[in-house]
Amino acid sequence: MSGHDQHYHHDHEHQAVPHDLTLRVKALESLLIEKGYVDPAALDALIDTMENKIGPRNGAKVVAKAWLDPEYKARLLTDAPKAIAELGFLSAEGESMVVLENTPQVHNLVVCTLCSCYPWPVLGLPPVWYKSNAYRSRAVIDPRGILKEFGTALPEDTEIRVWDSTAEVRYLVLPERPSNTESLTEEQLADLVTRDSMVGVTKL
Amino acid sequence: MNGVHDMGGMHGMGPVNPETNEPVFHAPWEGHAFALCRALRAFKRWNLDQDRYALELLPPAEYLRMSYYERWFTRLEKQAIDYGFITPEEFANHRPDPTQPKGQPALTPNMDQAFISRGLPPTDDPTIPPHYHVGQSVQAKIINPTGHTRLPRYARGKLGTIHRDQGVHPLPDASAEGEDVRQHLYSVRFSFQELWGPQASAKDAVYIDLWESYLEPA
Numbered sequence: 001m002s003g004h005d006q007h008y009h010h011d012h013e014h015q016a017v018p019h020d021l022t023l024r025v026k027a028l029e030s031l032l033i034e035k036g037y038v039d040p041a042a043l044d045a046l047i048d049t050m051e052n053k054i055g056p057r058n059g060a061k062v063v064a065k066a067w068l069d070p071e072y073k074a075r076l077l078t079d080a081p082k083a084i085a086e087l088g089f090l091s092a093e094g095e096s097m098v099v100l101e102n103t104p105q106v107h108n109l110v111v112c113t114l115c116s117c118y119p120w121p122v123l124g125l126p127p128v129w130y131k132s133n134a135y136r137s138r139a140v141i142d143p144r145g146i147l148k149e150f151g152t153a154l155p156e157d158t159e160i161r162v163w164d165s166t167a168e169v170r171y172l173v174l175p176e177r178p179s180n181t182e183s184l185t186e187e188q189l190a191d192l193v194t195r196d197s198m199v200g201v202t203k204l
Numbered sequence: 205m206n207g208v209h210d211m212g213g214m215h216g217m218g219p220v221n222p223e224t225n226e227p228v229f230h231a232p233w234e235g236h237a238f239a240l241c242r243a244l245r246a247f248k249r250w251n252l253d254q255d256r257y258a259l260e261l262l263p264p265a266e267y268l269r270m271s272y273y274e275r276w277f278t279r280l281e282k283q284a285i286d287y288g289f290i291t292p293e294e295f296a297n298h299r300p301d302p303t304q305p306k307g308q309p310a311l312t313p314n315m316d317q318a319f320i321s322r323g324l325p326p327t328d329d330p331t332i333p334p335h336y337h338v339g340q341s342v343q344a345k346i347i348n349p350t351g352h353t354r355l356p357r358y359a360r361g362k363l364g365t366i367h368r369d370q371g372v373h374p375l376p377d378a379s380a381e382g383e384d385v386r387q388h389l390y391s392v393r394f395s396f397q398e399l400w401g402p403q404a405s406a407k408d409a410v411y412i413d414l415w416e417s418y419l420e421p422a
Binding site: 030032038051096113114131139165168196 | 211214215217218220221222223226227228229230231232235237238239240242243259268274277280289290294304306307308309310313354355368370371373376391399411412413415
């Protein structure tokens, strides 16, 4: 494309389009279906995948397994894509993946300041707050302020590592296992693991 | 480009407002906008970095005002025309022009899982050796390209340490121009005090994934 074409001409290009997004999306979708470029069943299948099949429950299973199985945890920390694939989770936004272990000394927090990069296979699509201007701007300069807003109190001497996902490497935080959970099964442990703890804004 | 999308370290964006029991999509149009984006991206008429650059080119005030999927969908309307799926007349009239050729879907119902894998090239390319090693001190270059880049402004000119070699990845600045340049990518550690000054935490650090050509030896 030429440089000229790369600019948006809102007043010109959009004046005939309904401003309501529901109508705009319907209009373009109908056009693309009528022109043969889009199969509506494929749209439905993809929406169903994102709503029902991919989500933080996947990540929670990875975390619970790592808590119980030291060998799995070692594999997860050295070659995360392979260890995650062992559980059958593999899709976009996760081909290059690094798992970051929280400890009493080190707390990890993940952000994408430039857009919205997020580990889809294990967490699904990101929540609105992760994509918000507030989170993206502040996570790298005021992580302790953000943690406080999530109700997460960290001792002053805990080292915070903020990971800015500027490339195709996706990050998943391995939260610390809560105390008094020795008697729980892997499934029960997975139920304790929240999405926010795997982004690093909360502890468990 | 020095766009408003590059927000690391900015002030004034307000508190983070997490939503309880947040749905994946907040309205049906969001899910459809998302799926339409993937359905057209499956034609591979543009790549990931061209996709990102197209968002960065949204006028800054619009970018800040729009919701996430509104940004995606506004980009998609432009891409559908720019990459020849529909003509400006079809877009304006909401009706296909019968003289225009018809297409075939690139995204089909049974390939949604396979499709959303982005098919990135392998990261373990032994023909491209790394120029930096773990532990080495580096400086992020001071550059201000008007095109797409993934070197955030808050890191430019700052001193850091190579934390990890992430293997070989396509350079976004080149990919956005349709060129294939592959380089080692490194996770680089920058201390808070280096980034934000002596009053910042002495313990905390930001780790940023940076391509080789964003760095120079320090």
